[in-house]
Amino acid sequence: RSDPEFELSDNRCEASYLFGAVCVIATNTARMTNVMCLACVDTGEVGLLQMFGKYSSTAGPGLNCIIWPVQTMSKVTTKVFQIDVRTDTKTKDNVTLTVTTAIQCCVDPERAHDYYFKLSSPQQQVASYVQDCIRSLLPTLDLDRAFESKDAMAQNIKETVAKAMEQYGLNVVSALVVDMNVDPSVLRAMNEINAARRQREATIERAEAEKILAVKAAEAEAEAKELSGRGTARMRMAITEGFKGSIESMREACGLEPREVVHMMITTQYLDVLKNFAESGKATLVVPHGVGAVDDISSQVRNGFMQAQMVSDK
Numbered sequence: 484r485s486d487p488e489f490e491l492s493d494n495r496c497e498a499s500y501l502f503g504a505v506c507v508i509a510t511n512t513a514r515m516t517n518v519m520c521l522a523c524v525d526t527g528e529v530g531l532l533q534m535f536g537k538y539s540s541t542a543g544p545g546l547n548c549i550i551w552p553v554q555t556m557s558k559v560t561t562k563v564f565q566i567d568v569r570t571d572t573k574t575k576d577n578v579t580l581t582v583t584t585a586i587q588c589c590v591d592p593e594r595a596h597d598y599y600f601k602l603s604s605p606q607q608q609v610a611s612y613v614q615d616c617i618r619s620l621l622p623t624l625d626l627d628r629a630f631e632s633k634d635a636m637a638q639n640i641k642e643t644v645a646k647a648m649e650q651y652g653l654n655v656v657s658a659l660v661v662d663m664n665v666d667p668s669v670l671r672a673m674n675e676i677n678a679a680r681r682q683r684e685a686t687i688e689r690a691e692a693e694k695i696l697a698v699k700a701a702e703a704e705a706e707a708k709e710l711s712g713r714g715t716a717r718m719r720m721a722i723t724e725g726f727k728g729s730i731e732s733m734r735e736a737c738g739l740e741p742r743e744v745v746h747m748m749i750t751t752q753y754l755d756v757l758k759n760f761a762e763s764g765k766a767t768l769v770v771p772h773g774v775g776a777v778d779d780i781s782s783q784v785r786n787g788f789m790q791a792q793m794v795s796d797k
Contacts, residue, residue, distance in 0.1 A: 520551045529595045530556045538596050559599050563589040563656055566606050568613045576625045578669055583662040584613050584637075586644060586655065594652030602651050609644060609653075616643045626665070626673075633660045 523546055524530040530542035533555050542556065549556055566586040573579055586609055590598045602608060620636055621629055629636075641658035648655060665673070729748065734740070 518551050520549050522547045522549050522556050524556075524558065527562045528558050528560050529590075529592050530558055531596055531599055532556055538600060541592070541595060543592075557599060559590055559595045561590050561592050561595070563587055566609050568610045570614045570617045572618045572621045574621055574624060574626045574629050578626045579666055580621065580626070580629065581662075581664040582617050582621070582660060583664075584617070584640060585659045585661050586613060586640075587657045587659070588644075588648070588653055588655045591652045591654050597650070597652040602653075605651075605653065609648065612644045612647050613640055613658075616640045630663060633663070636660055 522530060522542070524542055524544045526544045528544065530547060532539045532542055532547075532549065534553060539554070547556070564587070566588070568584045568586065570582045570584065571579065572582065588609070598605070616639060617636070620639060624632060637658050637660045640660075641655055644658065645655040726745075726748065730745070733747075
């Protein structure tokens with residue numbers, strides 16, 4: 484037919500037949516058969532589809548269809564996993580320290596192909612960044628400061644590793660400095676230093692306590708003596724008032740002179756003391772005693788008063 488539409492349709496048919504013939508020939512020549520396969524991706528994983536070795540798309544969890552062997556699928560987990568890194572380094576005061584770091588990370592599902600195709604050994608590469616960060620930080624700190632800065636060091640490690648691994652689709656969830664070990668000899672020396680420091684502090688505290696006890700005891704003794712003196716003064720004042728009242732009463736009642744009244748009162752007290760010693764049965768008093776013992780004591784007291792009067796007169 485000379486109809487243009489018919490000629491176009493005829494050409495399409497011929498092209499279709501030709502394409503089919505080529506496919507049949509290629510299939511028969513290579514003796515290869517394409518098979519539609521079903522691939523299952525678990526939750527917590529993604530499937531990376533490759534066509535003739537080239538990345539084409541990412542398959543999510545569930546049932547997926549692939550054309551084998553034209554297409555292949557590689558699975559990558561998106562679960563959080565942990566990388567333990569041990570780093571040996573020195574502090575500012577030349578103490579060898581072994582730091583154990585735990586890096587918890589996961590693969591970004593949207594960039595799983597970067598993680599799978601660009602990283603050959605993810606754990607070693609993460610460990611290299613961690614060790615570089617620790618060995619650049621700890622040599623600027625002494626040992627005590629290093630133990631105090633664990634949280635700051637962990638935050639620094641997390642930021643460094645996260646920034647470096649972001650382009651590879653690896654997200655850092657957390658970074659933990661789980662252990663810091665020193666040499667046993669250094670540890671013993673540190674314990675001895677701490678023990679000596681605590682012993683010195685304990686000695687100072689004990690001395691301060693003894694000082695406080697001594698001061699308080701002296702204050703208590705001073706207060707006790709002051710109170711005792713006040714009591715003695717009041718007691719003597721009461722005795723004096725009593726003597727005065729007794730002397731005035733006896734003088735008015737018996738017409739005795741004050742000296743005679745004092746003589747009689749001293750004699751009475753002397754006999755009362757001897758009576759108390761005899762009744763107690765727990766004490767022994769040996770005194771010279773005779774028929775004139777009372778007169779001797781009275782004369783001694785009287786002479787004492789007379790000498791005191793003579794001194795006061797002078």
